[in-house]
Amino acid sequence: MSRNATLLVLALLLGLAALLALRGCGDADADGADLPDAAAGATTAGAGDARADADAEALARAEHLERYATAMRAAVSTLHRYLAALPGEDRAAADAFWAGGQPPGDADEADLRALPAVPSSLRTRNRNPEALDRAPVPEAVRIPVELRLGLEGQPTRRYEGWYELRRVPGGDEWQITNASIDALPPPQ
Numbered sequence: 518m519s520r521n522a523t524l525l526v527l528a529l530l531l532g533l534a535a536l537l538a539l540r541g542c543g544d545a546d547a548d549g550a551d552l553p554d555a556a557a558g559a560t561t562a563g564a565g566d567a568r569a570d571a572d573a574e575a576l577a578r579a580e581h582l583e584r585y586a587t588a589m590r591a592a593v594s595t596l597h598r599y600l601a602a603l604p605g606e607d608r609a610a611a612d613a614f615w616a617g618g619q620p621p622g623d624a625d626e627a628d629l630r631a632l633p634a635v636p637s638s639l640r641t642r643n644r645n646p647e648a649l650d651r652a653p654v655p656e657a658v659r660i661p662v663e664l665r666l667g668l669e670g671q672p673t674r675r676y677e678g679w680y681e682l683r684r685v686p687g688g689d690e691w692q693i694t695n696a697s698i699d700a701l702p703p704p705q
Contacts, residue, residue, distance in 0.1 A: 581653060581654070584653075584654050585653070585654050585655075587689070588654050588655065588684065588689065589645070589646050589655075589658070591689050591690070591691055592646055592658050592660065592682050592684075592691045593643060593646060593660060595614060595682060595690070595691040595692075595693070596643065596660055596662070596680050596682065596691075596693070597641055597643075598614065599611060599614035599680075599693060600639070600641050600662075600664065601639070602614070603626075603629055603630065604629070604632055604635055604636050604639065604666065605635060606635065608630075614692065614693050615692060615693045615694075616683060616692040616693065616694050620693070620696065621694075621695065623695070624695050624696045624697075625678075625696060625697050625698060625699075626696050626698045627676055627678075627698045627699055627700040628700060629664075629676065629698060632666075632668065633668065634668055634669065636666040636667055636668055637667045637668065637669055638665075638666060638667040639664070639665070639666045639667075640664070640665040640666070641662060641663075641664055642662065642663045642664075643660050643661060643662045643663075644660070644661040644662075646658035646659065646660045646682075647659045647660075647661070649681065655684075656683060656684045657681065657682070657683045657684070657694070658681070658682055659679050659680070659681045660679060660680050660681075660682065661678070661679045662676075662677070662678060662679060662680060662698070663675070663676070663677050664676040664677075664698070672703045672704075673703070673704070674700065674703075675700070675701040675703070675704070676698050676699065676700055676701060677698070677699055677701055678696065678697045678698035678699050679696070679697055679698075680693055680695070680696045680698075681693070681694050681695040681696070682694060
């Protein structure tokens with residue numbers, strides 16, 4: 518190869534290398550690596566602020582979910598304590614779970630309030646509470662339930678329906694406000 522051809526190839530290679538180097542610098546500018554110190558600091562601070570905002574939002578969301586879950590557990594727990602007290606001999610203890618100290622006239626609990634004896638067994642199964650309002654942490658819920666109870670010498674009784682509960686203002690306690698429970702026919 519002649520000296521001119523070698524110089525031409527070398528010049529082309531140097532030009533290509535320079536072009537690639539300039540292109541690489543353009544990419545570095547995009548993430549702030551080759552910016553002056555003040556500009557790079559502003560880019561880093563902006564990313565840090567965005568990350569801090571995202572972290573704060575995630576923390577607030579987690580706290581909201583925790584308050585929601587705590588409220589739902591408290592509502593279900595209140596209902597379970599009521600159902601455990603209902604068949605007992607101390608009716609006032611069961612009635613204390615109701616807003617106003619007793620069920621309203623339109624609440625229907627089938628024959629649960631008139632059982633001839635204290636059950637020998639009681640099994641409660643509930644589904645997830647359904648919010649009855651649009652508050653971030655609901656103030657009122659409906660809890661679907663299925664009940665099985667056994668009385669000495671009788672077939673197992675089964676019930677199905679729901680209870681509505683409302684949160685006591687200014688607290689984490691719940692009170693029952695309404696119910697619709699039906700007795701199911703005995704299993705065949």
